[in-house]
Amino acid sequence: MTCQPIVRAGEWTQDSNRHLAGFLPMPRNVLIVDDERDTNDILASLVQARDMTPIQVFAGEAVFQAVRERKPDLILLDLMLPDTDGFTVCEKLKRDRETNLIPVILVTALNDAHHRLSGVRVGANGYLTKPFTPDQLFAAIEEAMDWHSEHQQHGTHGEINFDIRSEPTFLQQTNDYLSDLYAHTPLTERQIKDLKQVVLEMGGNAIEWGHRRNPELPLRLTYRIDAEKITIVIRDQGPGFNPSQIPHAASDEDPIGHLDVRNELGIREGGFGIMLAKGLVDEFSYNDKGNEVTLVKRFPRD
Ligand SMILES: Nc1ncnc2c1ncn2[C@@H]1O[C@H](COP(=O)(O)OP(=O)(O)OP(=O)(O)O)[C@@H](O)[C@H]1O
Numbered sequence: 327m328t329c330q331p332i333v334r335a336g337e338w339t340q341d342s343n344r345h346l347a348g349f350l351p352m353p354r355n356v357l358i359v360d361d362e363r364d365t366n367d368i369l370a371s372l373v374q375a376r377d378m379t380p381i382q383v384f385a386g387e388a389v390f391q392a393v394r395e396r397k398p399d400l401i402l403l404d405l406m407l408p409d410t411d412g413f414t415v416c417e418k419l420k421r422d423r424e425t426n427l428i429p430v431i432l433v434t435a436l437n438d439a440h441h442r443l444s445g446v447r448v449g450a451n452g453y454l455t456k457p458f459t460p461d462q463l464f465a466a467i468e469e470a471m472d473w474h475s476e477h478q479q480h481g482t483h484g485e486i487n488f489d490i491r492s493e494p495t496f497l498q499q500t501n502d503y504l505s506d507l508y509a510h511t512p513l514t515e516r517q518i519k520d521l522k523q524v525v526l527e528m529g530g531n532a533i534e535w536g537h538r539r540n541p542e543l544p545l546r547l548t549y550r551i552d553a554e555k556i557t558i559v560i561r562d563q564g565p566g567f568n569p570s571q572i573p574h575a576a577s578d579e580d581p582i583g584h585l586d587v588r589n590e591l592g593i594r595e596g597g598f599g600i601m602l603a604k605g606l607v608d609e610f611s612y613n614d615k616g617n618e619v620t621l622v623k624r625f626p627r628d
Pocket residue numbers: 527531532535536562564565566567572574575576595596597598599600601616617
């Protein structure tokens with residue numbers, strides 16, 4: 327949409343060639359998304375000159391079909407498109423498990439902090455501001471490919487902690503938010519659904535039994551991802567309990583016997599949460615006190 331030239335005259339140098347002479351795997355197919363034909367063509371010839379195959383599209387909606395059919399190794403995405411904006415397209419690509427590992431470089435004439443931040447928020451892997459030199463373009467491509475190979479080797483690693491108010495809606499929101507993170511792991515849709523269910527059950531217990539529904543008590547959720555698994559720890563501030571002494575809860579051996587106990591004690595219907603959660607994760611354990619539960623889901627091997 328912009329009329330600014332993207333390459334300044336005289337900047338196509340031998341240095342550009344050397345820059346690319348490294349050993350990083352470079353993309354084979356590069357999807358170029360820009361409604362400005364000139365810009366699109368220039369980008370195409372630049373990547374072509376580096377032995378990459380350009381795939382040119384001129385509108386946001388064409389991206390998804392092109393991605394499905396041509397399976398690009400990298401996407402150069404203009405921010406201002408006629409039918410939609412690059413952020414929306416990028417976000418959609420990054421939320422889809424089929425496409426979220428394709429590096430996306432946002433290409434734009436806008437260069438302010440706000441836009442960069444939005445780019446980061448939608449998961450873009452690079453940002454290129456017009457006008458740019460070939461060296462800058464290739465440096466951005468290299469960096470994005472670096473991210474890609476790093477990601478392929480190690481996956482998403484790290485740990486996030488949340489201290490939330492003890493309210494079911496906050497628990498629900500955090501859980502939903504985290505499913506975006508799961509999409510970057512090899513977990514299947516089914517496993518993600520199971521894991522979300524387990525967090526709701528165990529977080530629900532922390533709120534109801536650990537905190538006796540006092541919303542002011544902070545509930546701590548820890549999500550840890552490594553190469554093989556995701557570990558979720560849910561900790562409450564309550565007195566804990568002894569998980570081997572809950573006659574009012576179901577067990578694998580006797581899934582309904584506890585119902586009479588609950589009836590006698592005048593406890594609401596239920597008592598299935600822990601049994602259900604145990605069946606949906608690969609490891610399930612409480613700390614000694616009983617106010618912290620650790621849940622592990624291992625990634626499927628391919
Ligand atoms: N964080 C916790 N702190 C204290 N007690 C707990 C905690 N989590 C579970 N419990 C005890 O374990 C029992 C069994 O929990 P479980 O989730 O299996 O059933 P429930 O919460 O009673 O009912 P349901 O989950 O089916 O609605 C609870 O009734 C409670 O007594």
